[in-house]
Every structure is written in C-alpha cells, then in structure tokens.
Amino acid sequence: MSGKRTDYISWDEYFMGIAQLSAMRSKDPNTQVGACIVSQENKILSMGYNGFPKGCDDDEYPWNREGDLCDSKYAYVTHSELNAILNYRGGSLEGTKLYVTLFPCNECAKAIIQVGIAELVYADDKYNGTPANLASRRMLTSAGVKMTPYRSNGRILELKV
C-alpha cells in the first residue's frame, strides 16, 4: 500500500478535458469545438478551437450560418482540428493522437490523415450519417486512422482545494 490517491483523472479525461476547455474559447454562437493533440508519450503538443484566422476580427467577420458564402462563417472559420494542427510548429505529428469534442468533418479528416495522426478520440458525433461525416469516416478508414469514441464516466472535473 503506497497510500497514493485513487480519484485522480485518467489520461482520456485529462486530454478530453483540455479539448473541452479549448472549445470554450470559441466565439461561435452555435458550435464550440475544441481539439488537443498528444504525443505517444502522453505529452500535449497542441490545442485548438474553431475561430477565424489571425487578423480576421471576431467583431467584423460574420458568425451567422445563413446567406451568401461570403456573408456566413463558413467562408472564414477554421475548425479546431485544423487549428490544432497548424498551431503546432514543433515538427512532425506522425503517430500522434487527436482528442476532439466533435467528430471531424471531411475537410479536417484530410488534414488529420496528411499529417500522420494515428488515432482520433472523439466525444460528440451529432452529425453522424450526414454526407460530410460519411466522407470523413470513409477517408479516415481508408487511411487507417483509428477512431475511438470517448467514454465519459460522467465525472465533473473540478479541483477541490
């Protein structure tokens, strides 16, 4: 008996917790998504959330989903997974693991595959069955990226001090 604490959080809770915290930084009025990339040694390499590119003011660019492409967020927003990939300047992401709060779209799937991410742990999958989701799964499967649904134990992450 070492007397060590037993109620500490798991690696999955830790990294998905970081992804969820990152999501809370997003200004998107409809969908806040966060991502966290982790090395094979369980070290955090990068994080991201959905937002506009650098220099594109959140107060000037549109967040709405309706209207012409140029008047909607779809023309400008960068998804959390792509931001996490682009935020990493330390070299290769080959063999890493990506934690994301929502299953990636087909565009992010391409980036995930091309940088060599080996595994994807996702929480929400609300777009399951939609064309973008099906295309994403198809590519990730072909590329051999492991897709693991996050199993929450329902615990609320709160530090008791």
Ligand SMILES: [Zn+2]
């Ligand atoms: Zn995406």
